[in-house]
Amino acid sequence: MRIGIDVGGTKIEGIVIDDGRQVARRRVPTPAGDYEAIVSTVAGLVEDLGGEKADSIGIGHPGAISPATGLIKNSNSTALNGRPFDRDLEAAIGRQIAMANDADCFALSEATDGAAAGFETVFGAILGTGVGGGIVVRGRPVRGPNAVTGEWGHIQVPWPKPSELPGPDCYCGRSGCVETYLSGPGMEGDFARMTGKSSTSRGIVESARRGDSDASACLDRYVDRLARGLAAVINVLDPHVIVLGGGMSNITELYDRVPQRWTRWVFSDAVSTKLRKAVHGDSSGVRGAAWL
Numbered sequence: 001m002r003i004g005i006d007v008g009g010t011k012i013e014g015i016v017i018d019d020g021r022q023v024a025r026r027r028v029p030t031p032a033g034d035y036e037a038i039v040s041t042v043a044g045l046v047e048d049l050g051g052e053k054a055d056s057i058g059i060g061h062p063g064a065i066s067p068a069t070g071l072i073k074n075s076n077s078t079a080l081n082g083r084p085f086d087r088d089l090e091a092a093i094g095r096q097i098a099m100a101n102d103a104d105c106f107a108l109s110e111a112t113d114g115a116a117a118g119f120e121t122v123f124g125a126i127l128g129t130g131v132g133g134g135i136v137v138r139g140r141p142v143r144g145p146n147a148v149t150g151e152w153g154h155i156q157v158p159w160p161k162p163s164e165l166p167g168p169d170c171y172c173g174r175s176g177c178v179e180t181y182l183s184g185p186g187m188e189g190d191f192a193r194m195t196g197k198s199s200t201s202r203g204i205v206e207s208a209r210r211g212d213s214d215a216s217a218c219l220d221r222y223v224d225r226l227a228r229g230l231a232a233v234i235n236v237l238d239p240h241v242i243v244l245g246g247g248m249s250n251i252t253e254l255y256d257r258v259p260q261r262w263t264r265w266v267f268s269d270a271v272s273t274k275l276r277k278a279v280h281g282d283s284s285g286v287r288g289a290a291w292l
Contacts, residue, residue, distance in 0.1 A: 004286045042089060060292075109283075184201040249278060
């Protein structure tokens, strides 16, 4: 029996997997900005799910554990940054746990029994309120010496156009990051800058499908930027499959239009990399945590 916990900015979700099948699932709100409350909430959720009986407990979380300090870094849930999250959780839970970045968990879930099952090299790209990525090779997450593997959301949009420079400011301190364009808020910001109007990302896509010219142009810019961003990933990693997750992955137009565009930017005469939507949807992160 495996327990997985996904620590998100607004919710903390737990799952029990027994012999590959989900047998229990719980979801509770994330205590906003309160580190100690987050730790106690995770520990309580593990207990509710029968943690004392579990063969393993895995935790997926935003950011990464710094190899230099042992503390959380790069988390958009800023209450975790600078904290010994793994050690505090083990003390609260009372046993050893496995931990990984939430995007790594997403990629592992889809590589294990999802859209990327059976593929040797997998890039999992999360397109949600932020943009993250994880890499799985032969069924195992890849972890580098700096704990930033797959963080394509904080590179500049590749092959930028003059109109994209310097780009929107990013919380990481730079500008023009992939995340500032390809997250849900990134699409909404692009629409507002170009039209002077406001809309949700869902509203923009729905309007584009109805033929609205402003929304259609915004969706086309999104497709083009995603194609360039993923082409850069292909040029570096050459994955067999790229799996999209997060709310923006529900834009069905991406799966035909992005591969048509990325061939221009990939350094190859043909591109065999597959682009697929996550099978497990919102459950991929928590399932991947269990598979840790």
